[in-house]
Amino acid sequence: MSDTGLDVFDKTLQKTHIWLDELMEERPGTSRQAAWHTLSATLRTLRDKLPADLAAHFAAQLPLLLRGAFYEQYDPSRQPLPLRSQEDFLHQVQSTPGMTEQVNAEAVTAVLRVVSRQVDPGLTDKLRQALSGETRSLWAA
Incomplete structure (x- = not known):
């Protein structure tokens, strides 16, 4: 028996829990709620740094x-935002x-790292290359 009665909802909950579990393994002691906030805020900040077409490929x-969560409050006419430094990126996540x-650099x-394990490696490389050099250093290869 499914939790929600709708397979599509059950599947997305299961997959989302996998992402959260991986993040919680990366950051022992992190609550599920903290993992959710950090994950969704980092994804939105990454989205805001990407050209709209790359953001759409990633979202897929x-x-x-x-x-x-990724598309919440999305305004593609403002993309990509010029988040030039690691500090700018972290401030955007926090805001x-x-x-x-x-949020600190280790959390981002x-x-x-979870994104790197969960999405296509070729896309991961494109996402990484879309970031400035200093911000790219947050993304351990």
Whole structure:
């Protein structure tokens, strides 16, 4: 018996939990709620740094629930934002509406490692290359 009665909802919940579990393994002691906030805020900040077409390709590989978080408050006419430094990127993650957790470079790097494991490696390379050199250093190869 499914949890929601709809296979599409059950699948996206299951896949989203996999992402959250991986992030919690990367950052022991992190609660599921903190993992969700950090994951969704980092994904939105990454989205804002990407050209709209690359953001769409990335979103297509996200579980449906994460895709919704990714596109929340999205304004493609503003993309890509000029987040030139690692500090700018981290500040944007921290300033994401609804963000309740303190975020540091290690937390963002953990999210990006999960992304690297969960999406196509070729796309991961394109995402990494879309970032400035200093910000790209958050994305451990």
